[in-house]
Amino acid sequence: MRNSAKKYRSFPPVGLKDRTWPNKTITKAPRWCSVDLRDGNQALITPMNLEQKLNMFKLLVDIGFKEIEVGFPSASQVEFDFVRTLIERKLIPADVTIQVLTQAREHLIETTCRSLVGAKRALIHVYNSTSELQRRVVFRMGKKEVKELAVKGTAWTRQYSEKYLNGTDVFYEYSPESFMGTELDFAVEVCDAVVDEWKPKAGERVIINLPNTVELATPNIYADQIEWFCRHFKSRDKAIISLHCHNDRGSAVAASELGIMAGAERVEGTLFGNGERTGNVDIITLALNLHTQGIDPGLDLHDMDHCIEVYESCTDLTVPPRHPYAGELVFTAFSGSHQDAIDKGFRAMKDSGKTLWEVPYIPMDPKDVGHTYEAVIRINSQSGKGGVAHILRVEFGYNTPKAMHPELGKMIQRISDATGQEVLPGVIRKAFEDEYLNRSSPVSLESFKISDQSGLNGDVTSISAVIKKDGKKRTVKDTGNGPIDAFSKALKRAGAGHYTFLSYEEHALGKGEDARAVAYIQIADEHGKAYFGVGTDFNIVGASLRALLSALNRSEQSKTDKSKQKASATGAKKHT
Numbered sequence: 280m281r282n283s284a285k286k287y288r289s290f291p292p293v294g295l296k297d298r299t300w301p302n303k304t305i306t307k308a309p310r311w312c313s314v315d316l317r318d319g320n321q322a323l324i325t326p327m328n329l330e331q332k333l334n335m336f337k338l339l340v341d342i343g344f345k346e347i348e349v350g351f352p353s354a355s356q357v358e359f360d361f362v363r364t365l366i367e368r369k370l371i372p373a374d375v376t377i378q379v380l381t382q383a384r385e386h387l388i389e390t391t392c393r394s395l396v397g398a399k400r401a402l403i404h405v406y407n408s409t410s411e412l413q414r415r416v417v418f419r420m421g422k423k424e425v426k427e428l429a430v431k432g433t434a435w436t437r438q439y440s441e442k443y444l445n446g447t448d449v450f451y452e453y454s455p456e457s458f459m460g461t462e463l464d465f466a467v468e469v470c471d472a473v474v475d476e477w478k479p480k481a482g483e484r485v486i487i488n489l490p491n492t493v494e495l496a497t498p499n500i501y502a503d504q505i506e507w508f509c510r511h512f513k514s515r516d517k518a519i520i521s522l523h524c525h526n527d528r529g530s531a532v533a534a535s536e537l538g539i540m541a542g543a544e545r546v547e548g549t550l551f552g553n554g555e556r557t558g559n560v561d562i563i564t565l566a567l568n569l570h571t572q573g574i575d576p577g578l579d580l581h582d583m584d585h586c587i588e589v590y591e592s593c594t595d596l597t598v599p600p601r602h603p604y605a606g607e608l609v610f611t612a613f614s615g616s617h618q619d620a621i622d623k624g625f626r627a628m629k630d631s632g633k634t635l636w637e638v639p640y641i642p643m644d645p646k647d648v649g650h651t652y653e654a655v656i657r658i659n660s661q662s663g664k665g666g667v668a669h670i671l672r673v674e675f676g677y678n679t680p681k682a683m684h685p686e687l688g689k690m691i692q693r694i695s696d697a698t699g700q701e702v703l704p705g706v707i708r709k710a711f712e713d714e715y716l717n718r719s720s721p722v723s724l725e726s727f728k729i730s731d732q733s734g735l736n737g738d739v740t741s742i743s744a745v746i747k748k749d750g751k752k753r754t755v756k757d758t759g760n761g762p763i764d765a766f767s768k769a770l771k772r773a774g775a776g777h778y779t780f781l782s783y784e785e786h787a788l789g790k791g792e793d794a795r796a797v798a799y800i801q802i803a804d805e806h807g808k809a810y811f812g813v814g815t816d817f818n819i820v821g822a823s824l825r826a827l828l829s830a831l832n833r834s835e836q837s838k839t840d841k842s843k844q845k846a847s848a849t850g851a852k853k854h855t
């Protein structure tokens with residue numbers, strides 16, 4: 280690369296010493312213009328057919344775009360016909376202005392104006408390239424001729440719009456194409472001449488669109504160019520400054536944001552950044568960046584899946600999984616430490632009851648774009664205890680005790696290590712239920728009866744429970760200061776367990792008629808080793824008794840496993 284880098288040179292800085300844009304904050308959304316049906320469409324391997332264009336137009340209207348560049352009607356019959364279809368089928372809402380692009384050539388401008396007959400409002404967008412490179416290499420024109428072309432294009436637009444578009448409110452946009460590679464004083468000179476030629480009426484403003492047709496430098500340089508332009512442009516008060524950023528260096532979003540800070544009022548771009556080469560700026564990212572700063576973007580993106588579906592079916596492109604705000608994985612954490620932090624964030628928000636979004640690693644509430652919290656935490660071998668606990672809580676309602684999380688993490692880690700794959704929520708639930716809930720061996724609870732009596736020494740609870748131990752049913756009875764204590768004593772008396780009680784937690788599981796109770800009990804065996812047990816039942820006493828048996832059964836199982844391991848180790852030694 281060292282040698283091939285010599286083919287290039289660095290982009291000259293603007294050298295704006297007293298730039299003001301770095302201290303600005305964006306406080307309101309710009310005017311948005313979608314160029315999906317023109318710049319986006321021009322860049323597709325197979326351009327959209329009529330049906331796809333109509334679907335895309337409907338989506339753009341539904342999202343809330345008020346300015347939509349619908350094509351390049353002089354470029355082909357298909358393009359011309361699409362504009363006619365929109366007008367003739369009366370598909371353009373009264374508050375939407377369609378925009379059409381044309382080069383600054385007389386016959387093309389005439390065709391463009393003819394395509395718009397009958398439209399209520401139309402924005403005619405004329406461009407010619409002004410950059411030093413294009414003047415020298417492509418058009419072989421001097422500055423004078425390039426400026427004359429821009430002025431003539433403006434005059435032809437006035438002439439033909441007056442000829443064909445009497446009943447239409449006509450607005451004008453001019454782009455010095457390749458603005459980023461144009462000498463700034465020349466760009467200003469051309470745009471001033473264009474505005475002088477258009478002669479906007481009082482209150483009317485011409486759109487001056489300053490494209491980085493090819494993104495040639497860092498976004499701060501583009502912002503300097505915009506601020507320089509705005510300061511030197513004599514017609515500033517007769518114009519709306521518009522941005523049109525391409526993404527060749529991957530910084531179209533940054534360039535547009537800095538460009539707004541530098542004085543621009545309008546942004547042209549596409550959904551998901553479709554467009555020539557690396558695409559146009561992605562308006563969805565720009566809009567949701569504003570949204571996450573507390574600014575209403577003025578676009579409705581609450582149903583992102585629908586936007587993706589229509590976009591993909593119209594363009595035959597896909598939205599990658601890491602695409603900001605829209606990709607399948609952008610609200611997902613696999614890493615254990617991130618999951619812990621996210622889980623804590625969700626809990627803190629719930630506990631505080633505040634609506635301000637403060638969840639680490641998740642910059643926006645996925646619900647704002649119609650997503651659930653299901654995908655926020657996904658489990659693979661990189662994940663940890665917090666993530667597993669989060670899935671059990673958020674997806675299945677098990678609010679497991681914190682002290683239980685390390686063993687839950689290890690249980691699922693064993694599965695992900697064995698498969699090398701993501702562990703889906705259903706698998707986590709099954710593993711949890713198999714390990715803790717579906718435990719009936721060696722002891723299971725068949726039925727129980729509780730009675731409470733008040734005595735001189737306080738309340739006394741008696742229990743009579745039918746248990747099945749090693750396949751045989753028997754009744755155990757005792758009294759205690761509560762059902763768990765009574766059951767515990769009854770089990771010990773029957774020789775069904777030697778343990779100390781460590782902790783107890785419970786909560787409701789589900790709502791309404793199907794609501795059940797879940798209890799988590801931790802015991803320590805005679806060697807001090809701790810075991811959790813979990814039980815569910817329609818009443819809390821049943822859940823607690825089952826949780827106790829679950830813990831006991833797990834401790835018994837562990838003893839059996841250990842003695843089996845010992846036996847096989849001794850057997851192996853004997854054979855060596």
Ligand code: KIV
Binds near residue numbers: 380457488490491492
């Ligand atoms: O990228 C560009 O410069 C354009 C112009 C026609 C505005 O698409």
Ligand code: ZN
Binds near residue numbers: 525
């Ligand atoms: Zn473009």
